[in-house]
Amino acid sequence: MATDRRVQTLARHLAQVPSSEQSEGLTRLACSAQTHRSLPRFDSVVLEHYLDDQRSLKLEVYELFRQHPELLPAVYEGMPKEEHRELVRKQLLVLLGAGYSPMQFFAKDYKKYFYLGELLALIDLSLTVKLGVQYSLWGGSICNLGTERHRKQYFEDIDKFRLPGCFAMTELRHGSNVAALETEAVLDLATDEWIITTPDDGAIKWWIGNAAEDGQACTVFARLKVPVPERDGMLVDHGVHALVAPLRSSKGEICPGVEIRDCGYKVGLQGVDNGSIRFAGLRVPRDNLLDRFASVDRSGNYSSPFSPGRRFGATLGELTGGRVGLTSSSIGVLKGAVTVALRYNAQRQQFGPPEAPEISVLDYQSQRQKLLPLLATCYALHFTRGVLVAKYEEAKVTKDDKIVADVHAMSAGLKAYTTGYTANALSVCRESCGGHGYAAINRFGSWRSDHDIFQTFEGDNTVLYQQVAAMLLKGYKDKFSGAPLQATYTYLRQWASDALPPNPLVSHDTTTRHLRDSSFLIRSLRYRTARLLHTAAARLRKHSRKMGAFHAWNRCLPHLLLLARAHIESLILDANLKAVSACPDPECRKSLKALADLFALQRIHDDILFAHADYVAPDKAKAIQRLIEQLCSELRGVALPLVDAFAIPDHILRAPIGLSASQQHGQQYNEYLAAVGWELGA
């Protein structure tokens, strides 16, 4: 109360004094607010070991690139796209030349594959995306949608990049709505071939990675049309299927029946050669159909063990690997940005109390409350990605339908959440570094423009969140019909109790002990999901009766998106708190717990639902706000070791204002001055 009064008095006072004196007053306020003790110091190397069970891969890959400084340019802005594409090709070949086998990783060593995606993100996001196109998409479609003979035929060449390829799904007119794609593959019974055709310009394949320069083949998604001899050769449309189609010879000559154009300069990712493709009667053997889920025999008989809806779902479900990869890379970028921002903010000084040195900008409450929640979320996402990758591995090994569906929903939701969060965080980090954050050499600009599209490709985030909401609603329905629930939804069993607000004593409990109790935090986020789910189901039921399912869904869409995000935040908190408990080092554990608490309390504080539902009484909301401030203050003292634990070497991070070396020597501007051509001390 006393502090509140002081702040109000000071604010009144500041309104009446000239602006030069205002800044001094604000500084004093910031300093006086810094009253909380820091968390105990810990050894960042100990934490790094806890975070990274693939640490040796990181050391090797980053050492490899240390030996190739020519592949690590200081800035990408202004580089012609042809030059950037060539650079990315060289980066990839260096990796392959050192004996890495991304296709093997993708098929068998999942942890390594996804971790590689994180590591390469800070080298060049174009490289990560090129890798994703070649291995997750092109290679992944062969491995997951094809059968053994396809794997035998293509696996080695894809792995070694002797057969660069594409994943040709999106068309000019349709991206998210894959079922509406229009490219056709018609079976010619006389020659036993598929004839692939683009029926009109709206069906030109668009944005296809690797198509503009490198791609020699692609997996093309087309409507399978098969003639029925008994019905005068009438064509039956079996819906969208995947086939392998050649695009170019190894010498780069485009195949007859194929036309390709470059998509040109993009907002970012200039190192990836996206192109558009038109097919004009390209003929491929019948065996080129990737036939794991459906096949067509020599007589044109179509067969699939699935109903058309389930076959389509199974086909798209096999593409989750790409989303797990994007989540990993996005976390890699977030770690880089938070590292640069916190290191710079800790050293940058502006203003200070009279007759005293200036203070670090990170000591301003406003700055801490911008950056430390980003760090907390970065850790939370790191741990959740670990759970997702483990589940992905389990799904691949067991092929259990429930786990596969679970991974599908979790990868969709976490991809959407992580990439959306990182996109915003990049702007916050840039702004937190003031003008120097805007210098291309400090990397925020290229990260922002390269990463932005992560929110759209491999599933637009808004569309992915809807898949999560649909799965939750299905789980909710199954619960009442007695069907078994998928693993991540088991907590919905308790929805009836979770969806009720706590008794008034709990909603007014403002003690720190209660607010930092993991069971309170978990229960709160679950309560929110359960309530949103319960009310969404009721609203959908009501509106469906009047306007039909499609329009009812549209009517409830904002509610459904909130539901999906709430569910993902629940999963993130669960994974985070489990990782905190499992950490063997007590000092590290204290900081990790503070980060996890900050993550959860910030969500409770920011969501008005808790107040509306009487879950959090006004006095409790105030106590949460104070606790958030306190946690930010406590974490400020360990912010640098916390980012040091990400252990991003300086030659990879490259942003002169955020290097670890400048922290150690207290010379934060030296690297920056040298980078723009100043001779030091001249």
Ligand SMILES: Cc1cc2nc3c(=O)[nH]c(=O)nc-3n(C[C@H](O)[C@H](O)[C@H](O)COP(=O)(O)OP(=O)(O)OC[C@H]3O[C@@H](n4cnc5c(N)ncnc54)[C@H](O)[C@@H]3O)c2cc1C
């Ligand atoms: C750089 C880049 C690389 C790419 N690489 C490839 C590739 O290699 N292979 C490939 O096949 N494709 C690729 N794509 C295409 C990408 O996958 C699609 O752009 C993406 O799936 C989104 O589809 P869209 O562009 O048609 O957007 P749309 O689906 O048209 O979306 C437009 C807007 O409408 C909203 N919207 C759409 N449907 C709904 C709905 N049901 N409810 C609410 N809102 C909705 C979206 O949120 C979005 O804001 C790439 C794209 C880019 C830009």
